[in-house]
Amino acid sequence: MEFNEQSNLLRNGGDRPTTSYGGRAQTVRDAEEYSYDNSSFAVDYEGLSSSDLVESSRSRSKSILGERESASDILYRLRYSFLDPDLDSEHVISETQDCLTGQDKLRFKEDILEGIREVCLPMKQKLRIRRIITTDRVNRRRDQNSKKYISSKSRKNGSGFLHLWESSITKLTAYFGSTVASYFTFLRTLFFLNLVTGIILFSFIGVPQITTGEFLLDLDDKGKTFGHFGDLSYSMLFYGIYQDAVDGFSLPLSYFLTWIAVNLLTVLYLASSMYLRYRRSKLSDTGSDFPFTWSMFCYFDFTINTKAGVKDHLKAFCTDLKEKIREEKSLEVVAWLKKLQIYFLRLVSNVIVLGLLGGSGYLIYYVAQQEPDERDVDFNENLKELAKEIYERYRLAAVVAILKLVVPSIFKLLVKMESYQPRTELKFTLARTTFFHYASLIVFITSLTKKADCIDGQEPQITSTPSSVPSNHSTNNSTSCATNQCWENIVGEEIFKLILVDLGVCIAVGILFDVLIAVFVRTRTCCCKMDYSEFVVTSNVLDLVYGQGLVWLGLYFSPLMALVAVVKLFIVFYFRYFVARFANIPPKKMFRASRSGSFYLFLLLITWILCFIPVVYILIEKTPSVDCGPFAKKDRAYKVIDFLDSLDDLPSWLSWVKDALDYIATAIVIIPVIVVLILLVLYYRVKSSSYNALIQELRRQLVFERKIERKKVFAKALSVPALGSLGKTTGSAVTGEMSRKTSAVTFTA
Amino acid sequence: MKYRLEFCDVISKDNMGGGSSIFTKQELDDYQELTYFTKKEIHHVYKRFKSLAPNPEAVTKATKLSRDELYALPEIKVNPFKDRIVRVFSSSGDDSMTFEDFLDMMSVFCDHAPLAIKIEYAFRIYDFDEDDSLGREDLRKLIDRLTGEMKLGESDMEQLIQAVIEESDLDNDDGLSFAEFEHKMTKNPEFVTSFRIRM
Numbered sequence: 001m002e003f004n005e006q007s008n009l010l011r012n013g014g015d016r017p018t019t020s021y022g023g024r025a026q027t028v029r030d031a032e033e034y035s036y037d038n039s040s041f042a043v044d045y046e047g048l049s050s051s052d053l054v055e056s057s058r059s060r061s062k063s064i065l066g067e068r069e070s071a072s073d074i075l076y077r078l079r080y081s082f083l084d085p086d087l088d089s090e091h092v093i094s095e096t097q098d099c100l101t102g103q104d105k106l107r108f109k110e111d112i113l114e115g116i117r118e119v120c121l122p123m124k125q126k127l128r129i130r131r132i133i134t135t136d137r138v139n140r141r142r143d144q145n146s147k148k149y150i151s152s153k154s155r156k157n158g159s160g161f162l163h164l165w166e167s168s169i170t171k172l173t174a175y176f177g178s179t180v181a182s183y184f185t186f187l188r189t190l191f192f193l194n195l196v197t198g199i200i201l202f203s204f205i206g207v208p209q210i211t212t213g214e215f216l217l218d219l220d221d222k223g224k225t226f227g228h229f230g231d232l233s234y235s236m237l238f239y240g241i242y243q244d245a246v247d248g249f250s251l252p253l254s255y256f257l258t259w260i261a262v263n264l265l266t267v268l269y270l271a272s273s274m275y276l277r278y279r280r281s282k283l284s285d286t287g288s289d290f291p292f293t294w295s296m297f298c299y300f301d302f303t304i305n306t307k308a309g310v311k312d313h314l315k316a317f318c319t320d321l322k323e324k325i326r327e328e329k330s331l332e333v334v335a336w337l338k339k340l341q342i343y344f345l346r347l348v349s350n351v352i353v354l355g356l357l358g359g360s361g362y363l364i365y366y367v368a369q370q371e372p373d374e375r376d377v378d379f380n381e382n383l384k385e386l387a388k389e390i391y392e393r394y395r396l397a398a399v400v401a402i403l404k405l406v407v408p409s410i411f412k413l414l415v416k417m418e419s420y421q422p423r424t425e426l427k428f429t430l431a432r433t434t435f436f437h438y439a440s441l442i443v444f445i446t447s448l449t450k451k452a453d454c455i456d457g458q459e460p461q462i463t464s465t466p467s468s469v470p471s472n473h474s475t476n477n478s479t480s481c482a483t484n485q486c487w488e489n490i491v492g493e494e495i496f497k498l499i500l501v502d503l504g505v506c507i508a509v510g511i512l513f514d515v516l517i518a519v520f521v522r523t524r525t526c527c528c529k530m531d532y533s534e535f536v537v538t539s540n541v542l543d544l545v546y547g548q549g550l551v552w553l554g555l556y557f558s559p560l561m562a563l564v565a566v567v568k569l570f571i572v573f574y575f576r577y578f579v580a581r582f583a584n585i586p587p588k589k590m591f592r593a594s595r596s597g598s599f600y601l602f603l604l605l606i607t608w609i610l611c612f613i614p615v616v617y618i619l620i621e622k623t624p625s626v627d628c629g630p631f632a633k634k635d636r637a638y639k640v641i642d643f644l645d646s647l648d649d650l651p652s653w654l655s656w657v658k659d660a661l662d663y664i665a666t667a668i669v670i671i672p673v674i675v676v677l678i679l680l681v682l683y684y685r686v687k688s689s690s691y692n693a694l695i696q697e698l699r700r701q702l703v704f705e706r707k708i709e710r711k712k713v714f715a716k717a718l719s720v721p722a723l724g725s726l727g728k729t730t731g732s733a734v735t736g737e738m739s740r741k742t743s744a745v746t747f748t749a
Numbered sequence: 750m751k752y753r754l755e756f757c758d759v760i761s762k763d764n765m766g767g768g769s770s771i772f773t774k775q776e777l778d779d780y781q782e783l784t785y786f787t788k789k790e791i792h793h794v795y796k797r798f799k800s801l802a803p804n805p806e807a808v809t810k811a812t813k814l815s816r817d818e819l820y821a822l823p824e825i826k827v828n829p830f831k832d833r834i835v836r837v838f839s840s841s842g843d844d845s846m847t848f849e850d851f852l853d854m855m856s857v858f859c860d861h862a863p864l865a866i867k868i869e870y871a872f873r874i875y876d877f878d879e880d881d882s883l884g885r886e887d888l889r890k891l892i893d894r895l896t897g898e899m900k901l902g903e904s905d906m907e908q909l910i911q912a913v914i915e916e917s918d919l920d921n922d923d924g925l926s927f928a929e930f931e932h933k934m935t936k937n938p939e940f941v942t943s944f945r946i947r948m
Binding site for chain 1 (some may be wrong): 779782783784785822823825826827828829830840847849850853854858863865866869870871873875888891892895896897898899901905908909910913916917919920921930933934936937939940942943944945946947
């Protein structure tokens with residue numbers, strides 16, 4: 001605006017009304033100049049007076065600027081052509097084009113064509129410009145260029161396999177908006193991830209096993225009694241059946257390496273997609289830096305196109321806004337007595353949370369240690385016996401699933417007692433629930449694998465069965481015991497049971513809560529004022545991540561677990577889709593990070609780490625069971641890699657390798673490495689926080705510069721006598737630093 | 750509930766067979782290079798455009814759709830900003846759009862349009878009085894549109910406007926200029942996901 005006033009004064013009489021758009025061009029330039037060289041803010045008075053848009057004939061500006069306008073200059077003028085209705089863009093372009101020859105001409109045309117798409121002009125005008133450019137082009141050149149453009153834009157049209165379920169997701173988006181849609185796209189990503197994992201595992205492990213022809217273990221000759229699923233236990237689903245000797249193909253090696261490869265692929269995919277998303281979003285600030293501006297301009301979701309959807313969305317917006325305004329107001333001083341009360345309540349609730357965590361951990365451990373009665377399910381028995389048997393088998397899975405249902409709801413209630421801001425409340429609940437999930441997973445897997453460290457003589461029925469080979473082992477080797485117990489199978493089965501129970505609980509809860517409430521509301525049976533239940537994105541996403549963690553835990557013990565997960569995700573998708581369509585409304589509180597997918601990927605990555613470490617520990621520390629599975633004959637599972645196995649007996653001249661490796665594994669080396677890594681992390685944190693401080697400083701400087709410039713310009717403008725007699729008089733002169741771009745730009749003011 | 754049925758009634762994508770007789774190759778190439786659509790998508794947009802006209806058979810490229818016919822487009826029918834959208838993209842300034850304007854509009858709102866062009870048009874849409882800056886009046890009208898039926902109280906409204914100006918106005922001119930608007934919107938990853946319309 002300041003330059004507007006100035007140019008008004010410059011013109012004689014100022015009869016042409018200038019629009020107040022004038023300030024825009026200069027502010028754009030300023031915003032782009034992050035180098036705080038004062039000269040770049042200096043005004044090119046010469047340029048201002050001469051290239052006044054009303055009088056500028058192109059030749060005049062050319063002669064004063066001293067050169068032809070380049071493609072980027074023209075594009076820039078086009079971009080601000082709404083400032084100047086008289087700009088005859090086609091004339092400008094065709095004349096410039098005529099002045100150029102040969103290579104320059106071609107380059108000019110290419111630049112204009114590339115840039116014209118990004119300019120905000122009406123389509124008609126863009127078409128006219130394009131016609132001018134392309135009329136007298138050589139055909140050969142045009143074909144080349146069009147190939148270049150088309151190939152860079154060859155995109156699939158949304159009908160490929162990777163866009164499975166796309167139409168369903170679009171239907172949901174029309175009502176619920178992008179947040180709920182992001183849950184379903186996340187589900188789809190997991191689906192594909194599991195599919196790829198399952199296919200790789202199946203082709204490298206399952207197919208060789210199939211070629212041996214043995215799908216089910218023959219019970220009779222080995223007299224084993226493990227397995228809770230009847231025939232399924234002895235099938236390819238679980239670890240136990242895989243053999244250690246297949247013709248011409250080392251199945252144990254393949255089993256081990258494929259598992260490692262699949263895990264590496266997963267972590268690579270997660271890390272790279274997080275990296276790409278992070279780069280794309282350029283998150284230099286945290287989400288709460290400009291809460292009001294962002295909620296005003298970015299909240300409204302244009303993808304919602306149903307009346308009811310918009311109504312609900314705007315209602316949520318209003319609530320969100322009111323909350324934010326209240327938050328601002330409530331940053332006031334609270335009486336110290338009330339503060340004390342709040343802190344006391346917070347302390348109490350944290351203690352309760354810790355107690356819950358500890359209690360559930362112990363409960364899981366305790367139930368896992370109980371030895372189930374190994375009996376087959378016999379459907380001829382009466383119902384009571386049947387129920388007891390099912391209870392015994394599914395005890396652990398049921399406990400874990402019920403805890404997972406109950407404890408997060410308790411957390412939600414507790415957090416209300418703590419009187420936090422709504423956003424902080426959400427964060428706390430999320431953090432606690434996530435922590436609880438991870439803790440339950442870890443306790444689950446460790447208590448299961450404690451079974452692998454069995455104690456001698458605990459299974460009376462097993463020692464009584466006659467078998468020559470196992471008894472040798474049990475008498476000779478005191479560390480490997482309970483030999484007829486294929487512990488990997490047991491662990492695999494427990495995880496499988498848990499996945500099934502989880503799915504069952506999810507469906508049951510969905511039907512009981514969402515669908516039933518929807519039925520009540522529709523038929524108005526219940527006289528109280530009820531509304532449909534909301535589609536809570538966070539807890540659904542956490543469920544998905546938890547399920548995926550279970551799958552990763554179980555991949556070693558059951559190679560086809562990924563395919564089971566594929567089926568499960570398929571069922572979950574359609575179940576949630578139909579529940580959402582018929583019984584849910586959009587969430588009233590928006591969890592901001594849920595729109596950017598990188599938060600979900602981050603959760604997945606953490607889950608992967610937490611699931612990879614225990615299994616690696618098991619591989620390294622536990623002895624595989626001696627009578628089932630591909631690692632039956634080995635002391636440790638990783639010894640299947642010959643190199644690592646043969647480390648024990650290297651020739652003497654290579655023994656230093658073994659010594660070196662042993663040395664590396666000790667605490668003397670590991671602890672300094674860990675310390676160095678921690679220091680590196682701290683260093684990067686400090687660096688990034690100092691960059692943040694720099695950003696704040698630059699922002700302040702930006703504001704300051706504007707104030708100073710305004711004052712300067714006013715002073716100049718008031719002291720100027722007439723048009724044309726400005727020039728480099730008063731110190732804010734054009735310096736050599738002025739780029740051509742800046743000079744071509746300042747004319748618009 | 751009746752609105753459930755309405756929600757289910759979304760126009761599904763139809764697949765285009767031939768239909769290349771409407772545009773010459775040159776025109777298709779031009780459109781493809783001036784928008785962010787592929788040829789198939791352009792045909793699809795043309796089909797949607799035709800379906801809005803009162804008699805679809807007589808539709809040519811030069812047909813202009815009036816404002817009320819445009820408002821019938823399902824994707825913008827319930828949008829609180831539909832009048833601004835139609836005004837901004839109408840090249841003749843009188844709220845009527847030719848096919849090319851319509852194509853332009855859908856191209857800007859599609860997934861593949863870059864952030865810069867979306868920000869530019871978003872600024873124009875939100876600038877109710879078209880003075881190239883989002884002043885207090887613009888913000889007030891914006892809030893009114895967004896809060897719908899539940900009006901915000903006067904003091905809340907004032908506080909909100911003041912907060913926005915404080916956060917974003919760097920040159921103290923009591924309004925958001927384009928540079929300030931752009932500066933804020935580029936930092937927010939949600940902007941791209943909310944400012945789009947899928948055909």
